[in-house]
Amino acid sequence: MKTLRTFAALLAASACLLAGCDSGPKPPPGVVGDPGLGKLALTQYACQSCHKIPGVIGSDTFVGRPLEGLGKRPFIAGNLLNNQANLMHWIRDPQAIDPTTAMPNLGVSEKDARDISAYLLTLD
Template sequence: MNGCRWMLAVVLAALPVVAVAGCSSAPPPPPPESRAGRPDRGAMLIAQYGCGSCHTVPGIDRADGLVGPPLTRFGARSYIAGELPNNADNLQRWITDPQAVEPGTAMPKLGVSAIDAQDIAAYLYTLD
């Protein structure tokens, strides 16, 4: 019986070490960025498409909406809409057709072209 208790104590003592080691074994993902696109044009497009009626977007006049999440520090986020890893391709996909990514989401499909989505993404990645 003492041998069983001793083995149990050893196993239980090792569990926190195993759990902590498992959490730190994966390197953090690289920061999201968009090497393509024009952030200055993206800022204009955010205003033109009316993104600020639903989102708070730093640096954009009257972009103080409260329907969607604020886009502050967007470049520092890990996920887009809680669904996609935050990278330029996924962000452009989300901007052009959010309903295809998450059916029923409150974000409407606004008819954003691929080039416009690229520029909007470039601007959002300056917000870190």
């Protein structure tokens, strides 16, 4: 009986671990970072306060452009080619790219910018 309970407990623990293995959508080829952690980081930096972001609950009043379809846009920030390096630069230091932007510099770490960009580039 003890063996059966131990087996059931191990089976339940394994199921819980495996359920957490999927971090969400897979980033496009060549994109690094964890989209699941990026989605979480978006909420930690309160990006949804200004942007409409698929899969993230936020405000009904938006200052920034909606981010849906960002993965298919040819340009970001008006004039940058849409790739991960440029998106990370924009996320980390928007005023360096456009000094007149309303987007604040939130002190996003390089790792968070990598994960956030990995998530945003999955948005078709």
